[in-house]
Amino acid sequence: MFLRERSRDRHKSLSKESSRSEKSVTINAPPEGPLLGNQSVRGEEVQDDNWGETTTAVTGTSEHSLSQEDIVCISKDLDDSVGLDCKHYLNVALSVILGLVVLLTPLAFLILPHLLWPDRLRACGTACEGLFISVAFKLLILLLAVWALFFRPPRAGLPRIFIFQALLATLVLLFVLSYWLFYGVRILDSQDEDYQGIVQYAVSLVDALLFIHYLAVVLLELRQLQPFFSLCVTRSTDGATQHYNLGQLSIQRAAVVILENYYKDFPVHNPAILTASKSRTTKHLAGLKVYNVDGPGGNNGAAGIAQSQSRAMIAAAARRRDSSHNELYYEEAEHERRVRKRRARLVVAVEEAFTHIHRMQEAEQKKASVDVMDPREAAQAIFPSMARALQKYLRTTRQQHLHSMESIQQHLAFCITNNMTPKAFLESYLTTGPTLQYGKDRWLARHWTLVSEASVTSGLKDGTIFLLKCIDFNLVVTTKKIPYIQLAEEFIDPKSHKFVLRLQSETSV
Amino acid sequence: MSFIPGHPVTAVVQRIEIHKLRDGDNLILGFSIGGGIDQDPGQNPFSEDKTDKGIYVTRVSKGGPAEVAGLRMGDKIMQVNGWDMTMVTHDQARKKLTKKNEDVVRLLVTRKSLETVVRQSMMQH
Numbered sequence: 001m002f003l004r005e006r007s008r009d010r011h012k013s014l015s016k017e018s019s020r021s022e023k024s025v026t027i028n029a030p031p032e033g034p035l036l037g038n039q040s041v042r043g044e045e046v047q048d049d050n051w052g053e054t055t056t057a058v059t060g061t062s063e064h065s066l067s068q069e070d071i072v073c074i075s076k077d078l079d080d081s082v083g084l085d086c087k088h089y090l091n092v093a094l095s096v097i098l099g100l101v102v103l104l105t106p107l108a109f110l111i112l113p114h115l116l117w118p119d120r121l122r123a124c125g126t127a128c129e130g131l132f133i134s135v136a137f138k139l140l141i142l143l144l145a146v147w148a149l150f151f152r153p154p155r156a157g158l159p160r161i162f163i164f165q166a167l168l169a170t171l172v173l174l175f176v177l178s179y180w181l182f183y184g185v186r187i188l189d190s191q192d193e194d195y196q197g198i199v200q201y202a203v204s205l206v207d208a209l210l211f212i213h214y215l216a217v218v219l220l221e222l223r224q225l226q227p228f229f230s231l232c233v234t235r236s237t238d239g240a241t242q243h244y245n246l247g248q249l250s251i252q253r254a255a256v257v258i259l260e261n262y263y264k265d266f267p268v269h270n271p272a273i274l275t276a277s278k279s280r281t282t283k284h285l286a287g288l289k290v291y292n293v294d295g296p297g298g299n300n301g302a303a304g305i306a307q308s309q310s311r312a313m314i315a316a317a318a319r320r321r322d323s324s325h326n327e328l329y330y331e332e333a334e335h336e337r338r339v340r341k342r343r344a345r346l347v348v349a350v351e352e353a354f355t356h357i358h359r360m361q362e363a364e365q366k367k368a369s370v371d372v373m374d375p376r377e378a379a380q381a382i383f384p385s386m387a388r389a390l391q392k393y394l395r396t397t398r399q400q401h402l403h404s405m406e407s408i409q410q411h412l413a414f415c416i417t418n419n420m421t422p423k424a425f426l427e428s429y430l431t432t433g434p435t436l437q438y439g440k441d442r443w444l445a446r447h448w449t450l451v452s453e454a455s456v457t458s459g460l461k462d463g464t465i466f467l468l469k470c471i472d473f474n475l476v477v478t479t480k481k482i483p484y485i486q487l488a489e490e491f492i493d494p495k496s497h498k499f500v501l502r503l504q505s506e507t508s509v
Numbered sequence: 510m511s512f513i514p515g516h517p518v519t520a521v522v523q524r525i526e527i528h529k530l531r532d533g534d535n536l537i538l539g540f541s542i543g544g545g546i547d548q549d550p551g552q553n554p555f556s557e558d559k560t561d562k563g564i565y566v567t568r569v570s571k572g573g574p575a576e577v578a579g580l581r582m583g584d585k586i587m588q589v590n591g592w593d594m595t596m597v598t599h600d601q602a603r604k605k606l607t608k609k610n611e612d613v614v615r616l617l618v619t620r621k622s623l624e625t626v627v628r629q630s631m632m633q634h
Contacts, residue, residue: 502549505599506567508541509606 088154098169099146102209105176106135109183109202117191128196131203138206145213149220156256159450160457163250164219172212179205224249229460229479233258236474237274240266245482251466252456258477259448259468267432268442269473272398335396342393343430349389350422353382357416379413394429402438403429447471518595520619521627522587527578527614538606538614539573540566540580545599555583557621563587564594564602566618580618588617 113121187198224247231254234241242265246254357378373381394400415425428437435442450456452466462481467474529536544553546562555565566584569576586594589605606614
């Protein structure tokens with residue numbers, strides 16, 4: 001027991017970057033380390049049994065609670081939210097201004113002659129008044145279309161400007177400016193009396209704006225629908241891989257699509273599972289110490305010494321490798337057995353608990369003789385009978401930091417309300433779900449960084465590789481072009497299906 | 510016993526003379542044949558070359574005239590009383606063997622073991 005504590009402490013000190021629980025106490029005081037470690041571990045175990053205290057913030061069994069990085073993240077959060085809001089408001093302001101200019105220009109074209117030279121203006125005939133209706137409806141359609149396409153809540157904050165949107169805005173601005181220029185020079189200066197011509201000019205402006213909107217739809221929405229590239233996304237910590245088919249997008253937009261799919265397709269990142277393999281590798285090299293017999297600063301430089309050291313360590317570790325695969329095999333078999341045993345106990349406990357709950361019918365509710373409970377109270381009533389089994393199971397599969405007691409009771413009340421079976425209730429605990437299933441503090445949606453060698457506004461190409469960095473892990477994305485498929489045709493005449501019988505008969509003579 | 514279309518077939522053959530046995534109104538020989546140009550050669554268990562559509566002996570009844578005369582299961586019949594048996598239909602072969610007015614049939618049959626024996630004896634010299 002003593003020796004095991006010691007090795008565990010050493011692992012903790014070597015894998016500092018992944019576990020930041022209060023076991024860090026033992027790192028600071030190595031000589032008395034094991035004794036203190038014993039106590040702290042035992043104390044933690046006692047605390048663990050009490051569900052009320054096992055929230056992520058207090059006991060620190062989670063790797064994401066009150067660590068240094070988390071403090072950095074919280075402060076970064078505040079900064080980011082302020083920065084993003086500024087950019088967002090600027091965008092909104094610019095687009096509203098542009099929209100107003102675009103909307104009011106045709107109206108201005110129509111109204112200005114009436115204001116500036118009303119007496120010289122020729123009266124508007126029937127055809128001209130018909131054009132008024134056309135302008136009105138076209139403006140209404142344009143308004144609705146612009147609202148539908150552009151005034152949606154933003155999906156994501158991109159690092160660089162969105163090229164197509166900027167291009168379109170510039171195009172619209174130039175277009176409207178050129179129309180104003182023409183209007184100013186040819187109509188306002190010369191005070192043209194032909195009102196019908198002016199109205200037709202305004203109608204042509206609105207038509208052209210509708211066509212620009214069509215261009216916007218094609219560029220922003222339609223072009224990337226046809227799949228062109230297949231992206232392979234791998235998580236660096238545990239190798240979970242998914243493939244997505246995307247169209248021709250810029251790297252930053254492709255990154256947004258991938259991240260939106262990441263939250264629903266990838267199982268949640270669980271650092272607790274990774275420490276096992278790290279401890280195994282450190283066990284290899286932990287018992288080896290390299291002595292430099294030649295003394296420092298010999299013929300080799302520092303690099304040479306480091307190289308020979310590492311080579312010696314690898315060679316020595318290779319000799320020990322014969323037993324470690326055996327260890328791994330038995331350890332995994334033992335773990336598997338333990339998980340299955342706990343799972344069986346959990347399933348039985350939950351099934352038993354669910355049998356106590358009965359839904360009361362409407363008619364029975366009138367003559368209620370026993371205590372009537374709402375779903376939350378019912379959940380709280382049956383929760384204690386399954387709490388221990390559930391807690392033990394979560395601890396064995398190292399998921400205990402993903403679920404708090406409050407969330408479990410909420411989920412139980414939800415399942416009771418919707419008439420779910422015990423199996424349906426347990427589904428979210430027996431299998432690790434996607435990140436969206438867990439609380440918002442797991443999402444870390446504001447901490448993604450796009451790392452790319454090519455410019456992020458350039459388009460995807462065959463062989464593009466970029467990284468999406470979050471705090472603890474990376475998503476490595478590689479691009480492959482979907483092959484060009486050449487289909488050939490073969491026609492089969494329905495009458496051509498004919499068969500013949502081939503026998504081998506035997507005749508006795 | 511390989512067979513190349515368009516070329517004459519050469520084989521080491523054995524002459525077998527079978528005297529038909531009278532059983533009531535029938536004359537029986539005591540063996541069964543399989544094969545023929547209208548049959549499926551791939552299903553023939555005795556042929557070496559699965560495209561060989563010749564007539565093969567598939568069964569020899571015990572103690573019958575064929576066994577007495579020396580016919581063995583798996584033999585390929587090349588001629589019956591001078592009539593060729595390598596390119597005939599199954600029914601034609603049966604007819605040639607069961608002619609009512611013939612008491613004796615003289616067959617030329619070939620089998621793999623004949624060829625090996627001849628080659629061995631030639632090598633000894």
